Amino acid sequence: MVLTRFDVVTLFPEMVTAAASYGVTGRAIERNIVSLSVWNPRDYTHDRHRTVDDRPYGGGPGMVMKYQPLHDAVIDAKQAHSGASKVVCLSPQGKPLTQALLKEACQLSQLVLVAGRYEGMDERFVDLDCDEEWSLGDYVISGGELAALIVIDAITRLLPGVLGDAESAQQDSYMAGLLDCPHYTRPEQINDRAVPDVLMGGNHADITRWRMKQALGRTWQRRPDLLKNKNLDADQEKLLKEFIVELN
Numbered sequence: 145m146v147l148t149r150f151d152v153v154t155l156f157p158e159m160v161t162a163a164a165s166y167g168v169t170g171r172a173i174e175r176n177i178v179s180l181s182v183w184n185p186r187d188y189t190h191d192r193h194r195t196v197d198d199r200p201y202g203g204g205p206g207m208v209m210k211y212q213p214l215h216d217a218v219i220d221a222k223q224a225h226s227g228a229s230k231v232v233c234l235s236p237q238g239k240p241l242t243q244a245l246l247k248e249a250c251q252l253s254q255l256v257l258v259a260g261r262y263e264g265m266d267e268r269f270v271d272l273d274c275d276e277e278w279s280l281g282d283y284v285i286s287g288g289e290l291a292a293l294i295v296i297d298a299i300t301r302l303l304p305g306v307l308g309d310a311e312s313a314q315q316d317s318y319m320a321g322l323l324d325c326p327h328y329t330r331p332e333q334i335n336d337r338a339v340p341d342v343l344m345g346g347n348h349a350d351i352t353r354w355r356m357k358q359a360l361g362r363t364w365q366r367r368p369d370l371l372k373n374k375n376l377d378a379d380q381e382k383l384l385k386e387f388i389v390e391l392n
């Protein structure tokens with residue numbers, strides 16, 4: 145199975161469709177590789193004021209998203225599709241998003257993403273209606289829409305036929321799990337900074353080794369946590385040692 149549709153439950157549907165219409169996601173939608181539908185909880189209210197939020201039991205600041213409009217929107221989103229589906233709500237309390245989590249989601253055929261606003265959603269919606277809860281990480285944003293868009297973007301890039309052959313090959317390359325090497329383009333000289341000689345030389349074996357050394361060195365310097373969960377081969381160990389020696 146491969147993911148074919150995203151459904152986003154959101155109070156700001158135009159925000160999601162507008163942002164997704166650009167670039168890689170926009171092209172994938174145009175080419176019918178994936179579809180994106182939006183569902184507004186406000187359309188599932190029944191009162192004169194179309195109320196989607198209410199005051200928190202126990203008191204305190206802010207408002208909480210009511211259960212019923214969220215529930216009814218999710219029911220409609222799921223009914224619009226048949227096939228393996230998951231409902232994921234985006235919240236600061238969720239599991240931190242990783243590439244591994246996104247790769248797993250590609251196995252589904254439908255992903256329903258629920259974006260919250262205000263202080264959050266009634267916890268019974270999270271418990272009864274959602275299969276998972278995902279977070280972008282330990283910082284505060286104003287609502288789940290940008291998080292849903294990040295999930296859509298990151299998953300769409302993984303789907304067959306979305307990226308070109310060269311870009312697709314890179315995803316599973318031997319440099320996966322490392323930070324990228326530095327890149328340069330014209331001009332050759334900027335103030336006192338020249339492009340590294342090896343890149344000007346045209347020896348492709350040397351260039352490949354230099355790029356690997358830079359990727360390893362930068363990962364060691366900036367994200368040592370990434371190296372802990374990765375076993376380097378003998379050649380990579382040698383390149384990293386060289387990088388560290390050359391710092392002195």
Ligand code: 9D3
Pocket residue numbers: 234235236260261262263264278279280281282283284285286287288291
């Ligand atoms: C400052 C408000 N906080 C009070 C303790 C709670 C809070 C409620 C709602 C914080 C953020 C939000 C809205 N955030 C999201 O919907 C959200 C989010 C995030 O804020 N950080 C990381 N990932 C995500 S995914 C959805």
